[in-house]
Amino acid sequence: MLQLKQVGKTFIREQKTFAALTDVSLNIEAGEIYGIIGYSGAGKSTLMRLLNGLEKPTTGDVLVEGQSIVGLSEQAMRPIRQKIGMIFQHFNLLWSKTVLENIMLPLKLAGVPKAQRQAKARELLKVVELTHLEAAYPSELSGGQKQRVAIARALISDPKILLCDEATSALDPKTTNSILTLLAQINREMGITIVLVTHEMEAVRRICQRIAVMENGRLIEEGTVHEIFEKPKTEATQALVAESLMVTPSETAASINQLLERVPNGTIVQLRFNEAQSSQPVIGRLMRQYPTVEISVISGSLQQTINGALGYLYIQIQANPSDLKAVLAELAQQTIEVEVVRHG
């Protein structure tokens, strides 16, 4: 559906060149929700703007439905852009137009008759649940309502692709959830491919199937949500994952120190596991298997993703050395990752 082939993008500012993107290749399949994540300045937004030709790559190729858009003129780009909806962090609604007029704008630009575009806009107002606000102006709306209007506006020209540029970054957590739910629903019910650019791992975890991680203009990691969350390979990704589990690395260190003080004896182990594993009675079985071993749960967390849960758990083990070794081996088989924080 969308392909980037060895794309590079260099900006020239005040006679200094600045590489925003270096050798980025990716392939977004039709019908998926694809997340592009990274800290600000990583090149995510530039990458997204290549996908609808708002920016042209310096090197490499951009393909939309198999067609290269790199050499196309602004005029030739127009019909392609009409098939790619886009929403933004700051909504970018026109304050001078009502909700209904804002939603109709793309069809007005495309020359669709008024009656037709009104009918279509009202239909979409139902989808985004804002029927009662069609005559309101954007200044009368909350952030979440504004983003819903922007989504309706992006959907009115029946796009095949929806680009979301930090679409939930200006919203509070509750509103973020409702917008993400709406995006997932749009993807499911209308079959629209969604590209979600964000710095919030949380948003990506919730609705994306695949993720690309960007750092300093490079794509440093790509995979399914589970691959990225379970086994983040690079340091940047690990930091992002840790953040989304509501613990930054330094926080983890602090909380581990607290744990060690609170639980002065025994071996402390950190386990990471996924949904299938979380539903197995691993610890109970171990305790039956090794009656002399004492295992207690100290701390833990479980997070939902679109394909199930991911979690971590801190346990304290009190056992003799040979039993301990056996228990750790057992755990390593049952969970994804076992890390001994302190030997007892």
Added chain:
Amino acid sequence: MDKLNGFQSYFQFKQVNWPSMWQATFETVWLTIVSVLLVAILGLALGLILYQTNASSGRVSRILNGIVALFVNIFRSIPFIILIVLLIPLTKGLMGTMIGPKAAIPALIMSAAPFYARLVESAFREVDDGVLEATRSMGASKAQIVWQVLLPESMPALVSGLTVTAISLVGYTAMAGVIGAGGLGNLAYQDGFQANQNAITLVATVIILIIVFVCQKIGDLVVQHIDHR
């Protein structure tokens, strides 16, 4: 008629020839409305050229921007009273006359349009870049962006800028009156000052103030009505 001096002279209202006062008022209002309309059109066009060519890096754009900016800066800087005298030959050629309200129009436009063009340019620059990008992402053409986004989104600033311009045009018409363009300025100068009938000057002043207040009020009401921010 007695030539009165001092403060009392202002209140000798029997000096005032009301039919000629209304005639002069009509001329001033007519001159203001016609010149505001023409200044609005020309100012918008020049302002749009300044805005569009400023962002662009093309060579043609840069040259066009340079020419328009030079024109605007020069005519905005010439004092109006000098501009009228400077333009007398041009006015003769264009309007066929150099006296009467029509004769004032070229100078009024040349002076006020560049001023308004700068206000238009800055109004356009105030339009949110994100909104422009969103419109571009919808596949809008350049002309569509101007009509559907740039103009409606900058309308309050365009209207309040036009109000300021209209008010200074009222002042310019009075100045133009002194060199024979008719209107209240002409009346206040010839019948009021030169004939030393201060009451006429006072009445002309009050009427001009009323015209200015009405302009300001209309502008404020329109802005209030269209601004949904």
